[in-house]
Amino acid sequence: MMKYKSFDHMDCSLAQTLDVIGERWTLLILRDIFFGVKRFSQFEKSLDIAKNILAVRLNRLVDEGILLKQSSNEGSHPEYKLTDKGLDLQPILLSMTHWGDKHKxxxxxxxxxxxxxxxxxxxxxxxxxxxxxxxxxxREVKATLGPGLSDTWPFEPTICQSDF
Amino acid sequence: MMKYKSFDHMDCSLAQTLDVIGERWTLLILRDIFFGVKRFSQFEKSLDIAKNILAVRLNRLVDEGILLKQSSNEGSHPEYKLTDKGLDLQPILLSMTHWGDKHKxxxxxxxxxxxxxxxxxxxxxxxxxxxxxxxxxxREVKATLGPGLSDTWPFEPTICQSDF
DNA sequence: AATATATAGTTGCATGATGAAACCAAATTG
DNA sequence: CAATTTGGTTTCATCATGCAACTATATATT
Incomplete structure (x- = not known):
């Protein structure tokens, strides 16, 4: 079963990030966690998301080291919590929230x-x-090539910045 | 033809934002525009995206007031450029880029x-x-209810902040 | 000016992702 | 210890995406 081509192959930090958190529901799940939601059924109720999709998303986030799945005592219902890697997503969520505040x-x-x-x-x-x-x-910001992208820059060298 | 339920009905700024820029390819298209890409064929080559999907995404962004579609002289090939509303997305793109820089x-x-x-x-x-x-x-930040969400807060009042 | 090619799409169909419902075992509650 | 809730998994229908063929207009070539 071939899947949609992921963005993982692109040598671009934005694409790498999207590959992990860019799928439908993922950022809303993370929002809930930042608000203190911890358990499967809570996500379900809060988001009105199908169980199977929720399970896939949570597993992916755990695999990526963004969430930790832990049961308090052996065999009890698991809880999901943010790792440091996950906490580092806060600027993304807040940027999006602020844009929505302003424009929607x-x-x-x-x-x-x-x-x-x-x-x-x-x-x-x-x-x-x-x-x-x-x-x-x-307009006061532009991109310059770092050591990671020596010669493989996909855009014409002169247009690392749009003239908007 | 029923579509996937959008996030538009949620009274949440993050969900509102995702509803506009959260679909597959959209943020990569915007990245390209920030780097100076303007024309249909340039997006196609840069992203390796299907023409029909690209057209749908660009039209949506124009409809939402994020992009402007303009032809220099009458009847010439159109160019896409960011509106102020679109430029306001820069913190989102940069937050995601920085996360990718650090973690991928x-x-x-x-x-x-x-x-x-x-x-x-x-x-x-x-x-x-x-x-x-x-x-x-x-951990030093928490959410408090603003005038917009008087009584309809979906999470328990005590857990506007996760204990992480 | 006439021809060739590139651009900016649109359409139809195959395939992948998501949604809804039924089902199930283990944990929790009464 | 019986009933219910929780945290899933599986199956199938539906929606979104990808691919290839096609088209009309704009641009480049001769």
Whole structure:
């Protein structure tokens, strides 16, 4: 049984990431975990997802080292929790949440406000920041070739940046 | 013809975002545009995507106001470019790229380095930042209900944050 | 100007992924 | 210890994607 070609073969960090978390439901499952959901039936209810698909997604995330599947005492119902690798996904989820807040808002106002635990102050909107800590617009950023992509750059060298 | 249920009905900013950019190929198309790709045949070659799917994805992005389809002079081949709404996706793409850099690296080193145009200095890794500008760990952040989600919060009030 | 080729799609069909329902064993509850 | 819930697996129908053939228009060549 041949599967859809994965993005895994592409030598691109974005494609690699998508290969792991880009399938339908996966990011919503992760959102739930960030909100404290731990068990199979909770995901099912929260997401209205088919059991078989949920099982496939959870197993994949465990295989990829993003989730840990653990039973408190031997033989009890398993719980899923984020590994450090999984916690590192938070900027992705928050960037997407902020984009939705701005461009697909709820008419009554912001749905969720993410705050710093300690102070209760809202966090900053996710944005691209220069080395010196200045917020940067898309036009102020370009890509340059690193050691990993010596000569295999797929785009014309002159257009590592769009003129938008 | 019934389609897969979209995530559009969920009152969740992340789900809203996924509904627009969460389908297979969409984020890779957007990546290419950020790198300067403009035309149908360029996407085709760069991504090795089927023409019909590419057409569907591009049309959707245009419909959603993320891309603009324009022909320089009347009747010439169209070009696709990012709107401001589309440019706002940059933090999402960069967050995903940085995660891939860290957790699915190329053995020879970083593939691309994103730098500030003006200075040539690499930008900071995307991260969650407090109001005062301090980098925050996942555990230091929690969600609180905004005006948009008055009473309809789907998770138990006590678990707006996972204990990880 | 006429011809050839590339571009930007569209259409129809085969194949892969997802969804719904039935089923089941082990864990938990009463 | 009986009943129910949980955490799945399996099967089959439906939807999405991939592939190849086809087309009309735009661009390049002679």
């Amino acid at each position: 808002p709820n008419s009554k106002g912001q749905r969720l406000i993410f705050v710093e635990n300690r102070t209760g102050q809202p966090i900053r909107t996710m944005s691209v920041v220069s080395k010196e800590g200045k917020k940067l617009n898309p | 690296p190329n053995s020879k080193g970083q593939r691309l380095i994103f730098v500030e145009n003006r200075t040539g200095q690499p930008i900071r890794t995307m991260s969650v930042v407090s109001k005062e500008g301090k980098k925050l760990n996942p």
